[in-house]
Amino acid sequence: MPLLQTPRPVRVWDAPTRLFHWALALLVAFSFISAKQAWMEWHFLSGKAVLTLVLFRILWGVLGSDSARFARFLASPAAALRHLRHLGRREPDREPGHNAAGGWMVLGLLLLLAVQVSTGLFANDDGINEGPYAGWAGKDLSDRITVWHIRNFNLIALAVLLHVLAIAAYRVLKGHNLAAAMITGRKALPPSVAAPRMVSSWRALLLLAVSVAAAGWIAAGF
Numbered sequence: 001m002p003l004l005q006t007p008r009p010v011r012v013w014d015a016p017t018r019l020f021h022w023a024l025a026l027l028v029a030f031s032f033i034s035a036k037q038a039w040m041e042w043h044f045l046s047g048k049a050v051l052t053l054v055l056f057r058i059l060w061g062v063l064g065s066d067s068a069r070f071a072r073f074l075a076s077p078a079a080a081l082r083h084l085r086h087l088g089r090r091e092p093d094r095e096p097g098h099n100a101a102g103g104w105m106v107l108g109l110l111l112l113l114a115v116q117v118s119t120g121l122f123a124n125d126d127g128i129n130e131g132p133y134a135g136w137a138g139k140d141l142s143d144r145i146t147v148w149h150i151r152n153f154n155l156i157a158l159a160v161l162l163h164v165l166a167i168a169a170y171r172v173l174k175g176h177n178l179a180a181a182m183i184t185g186r187k188a189l190p191p192s193v194a195a196p197r198m199v200s201s202w203r204a205l206l207l208l209a210v211s212v213a214a215a216g217w218i219a220a221g222f
């Protein structure tokens with residue numbers, strides 16, 4: 001490889017995006033376990049934390065670092081399909097963030113999680129536990145929303161499976177280690193690819209505080 005093309009380490013994911021990702025993965029798993037074990041106090045807390053993270057990620061998608069911004073990574077569906085057609089091609093990683101297909105995966109996961117926390121607010125367990133808006137919805141509607149809360153979790157499980165399989169496919173077919181980048185924040189990219197602009201973690205803390213307050217307000221039933 002000519003010297004000018006030699007890849008150099010580039011910071012592609014800031015700490016807030018990485019912390020968001022791994023906290024979300026743990027909380028989604030914990031929400032499932034706590035529901036199965038009927039640890040409802042913990043399940044509600046975990047749901048509130050997921051709501052906080054989803055609100056934070058929406059704010060970070062508008063005001064965060066370049067690689068976290070929706071406007072940067074949401075490409076057209078045609079661009080996503082073009083990208084997927086080259087999935088089997090072994091070539092150097094040139095993405096300073098989500099690729100055209102990955103952007104849609106992010107949006108899909110966030111939407112599914114938003115539906116999950118919203119339906120949870122109206123759900124009930126036919127016992128003493130219910131979301132803050134279940135009484136307002138009435139038993140019949142709350143029961144129907146509870147069914148969607150459970151069905152939507154199955155969709156999340158499927159989407160996460162696809163997500164992890166896609167990461168594995170990039171490793172095997174293309175030789176790109178995306179998971180390592182989500183841990184270290186860095187990727188080896190050719191010099192022709194510009195490093196994304198990162199914003200201060202203080203801004204992330206401020207947006208997190210806003211998200212905690214908003215989630216607390218929503219979960220308290222306004």
Ligand code: HEM
Pocket residue numbers: 017020021024025026028029057068097098099102103106109110160163164167178179180182
């Ligand atoms: C419940 C489990 C999981 C959920 C809900 C989840 C969700 C997400 C979301 C929302 C993003 C977008 C991150 C952002 O831009 O803020 C993402 C990206 C990513 N996730 Fe996960 N994830 C899960 C598990 C995993 C696991 C187990 C791995 C490791 C194999 C993984 C590896 C990645 C990687 C590498 C990216 C960045 C992909 C890229 O380069 O475009 N995720 N995930």
